[in-house]
Amino acid sequence: MKKSLVLAMAMALGVTASAYAANPFSDVPAGHWAYDSINKLAAAGVIEGYGDATFGGDKLMTRYEMAQIVAKAMAKGANVDKLAAEFADELDNLGVRVANLEKKADNVKITGEVRYHYTEDGKDADGYATKLRSRIWINGQINDDWKYTGMLQNEQNLKDNTGDEKTEFQRAYVNGKLGGVAVQAGRYNLNIGEGNVYDNRFDGIQAAYGKDVKLVAGYGKADPGDQKGSEAEEVYYAGLAGKVGKLALAATYTDFNNIDEVEEDDANVWTIGATYAFDKNISLGAMYLQGEDEVGGVKDLDDTGYVVTAKYKGAKAAQVGSWGLVAKYYDQGETTYLDHTMNGYADKMDGFKGYSVTANYTFAKNIVGQVEWYDLKDKHDDSKASTIWSQVVFTF
Known part of the structure; x- marks a missing residue:
């Protein structure tokens, strides 16, 4: 000694x-x-x-x-x-x-994720794209009630090595409690309507109250992305969710103001959805969407939609051999989404309908593979787009 x-x-x-x-x-x-x-x-x-x-x-x-x-x-x-x-x-x-x-001793924790993906969708001249994305998550405990989360991201274009790769903070926000209200503020990811409306970075503040029945409301700015209408100078959103036995219910409202694609273009979207869990492995859900987009006081766009989702099990990173299947059918009007969560071609369409099928599997601990297939049609001009998306995700 x-x-x-x-x-x-x-x-x-x-x-x-x-x-x-x-x-x-x-x-x-x-x-x-x-x-x-x-x-x-x-x-x-x-x-x-x-x-x-x-x-x-x-x-x-x-x-x-x-x-x-x-x-x-x-x-x-x-x-x-x-x-x-x-x-x-x-x-x-x-x-x-x-x-x-x-x-x-572990006041600050660092975790990470590396994702390789390959896709064919007709967006590129050669018909395919392939990238390597790295993410480093930093979590710091400020005190018993507050914590900080940051996320550094780097993307490398493996197809043509364009040299535009950069590393930057994609997330940086704090979470905490003020009385019985949970507060989140900074640049966080905002998912509205299970991603059927919006799923991207968001600069703002959010408050949530309740447990069995949860009310969420927030305000801020939709962060620039590469999809249609992904930036709005001012956004208000609210959501209400709860469960009745095996039935989960949720409703959201989002008001997007001054969207970048059309000057002074405003849009608002309502969603209401229900998901029934037959057991721990199987669930079936449906969502109705109502959008409104006015330019110069004239409303002339398709503004209704619905999405049906069926799920079976799901790959878990910590459980080798676990797997899952997801099937979706979409029929969404142009005003019902601004930055869709899917990896299909829908974000370049003026409203779309079609289906997707996803399969995932855990090959080894913290190594999960996923393949997605999309068959979609533009509701405006009937043009079609098929996409295959594949990825392998390593977490640590």
């Missing part, structure tokens, strides 16, 4: 050695530099030495033996956070709870 370690642990106990009996171990004489500290630890029951009444200070200690000492020191109220963090696995095997300690 190192000199500094013995002294540090002894001081952490906060008691003096003079109150204890002399010569606890035959190989630690009264004149030894560590006598007082070893005496203190022995009297407190933190160290026991060997069966022959020796301390064995010149012997190498196993991690398990050290963990036992740390556990006993913790039980006595010693502040040994750094040691407990170092021997967390061994302490866990000993059944020592260190949840509070881990919370202090």
Whole structure:
């Protein structure tokens, strides 16, 4: 045992050695530099030495033996956070709870995701696109009620190496509580109507209240993206969701103002949806959408839509061999979506209808593959678009 370690642990106990009996171990004489500290630890029951009444200070200690000492020191109220963090696995095997300690030691956590995807949809001259996307998530605990989340993203175009790759913060926001209200503010991802209306970055603030029945409302600016109508200078949104047995119900309203594609173009979208879970594996849902888009006071666009979704199981990153299927049918008017969550070609269409099928599978722990197929038709000019999207996601 190192000199500094013995002294540090002894001081952490906060008691003096003079109150204890002399010569606890035959190989630690009264004149030894560590006598007082070893005496203190022995009297407190933190160290026991060997069966022959020796301390064995010149012997190498196993991690398990050290963990036992740390556990006993913790039980006595010693502040040994750094040691407990170092021997967390061994302490866990000993059944020592260190949840509070881990919370202090791991105040900032970093996780990540790497996604490779390949798609064929006719958007590019060669008919395909392939990219590598990396995301690093940073989570910091501010206090018991507030935390920070940031996300750095880098995309690399593997098709033609255009050189436009960049790394930037795609998310940066805080979450916390003010009384009974959950607050979120900054640049976060906003998903409206299960992504059938909008699913992209959003700069704003959101408040949520309730548990079984949850009310959410927010205000801000839709962040620029590469899809139609994805930016709006001012956005108001609200949603109400709850469950009745196996039936989940949700309704949303979103008011987009000054959309970038048409000067002073405003739009609002209502959604109402219901999903029934037959069991833990199978669910069926339907959503009705009502949009309104006025330019110069003239309303002339298709403004209704619906989406039907059927799901079976689902791949879980931590469960090797888990898999899932999702099938959807869409019939959405042009004003019912601004930045759709799908990977199909719909965002370049003036309203669309068609279907998609998705399959996912966990090949190894934290490695999930997914394939999506879309067959869609533009409601304005009847042009068709078929898309195949495939990806492999690694999380860490």
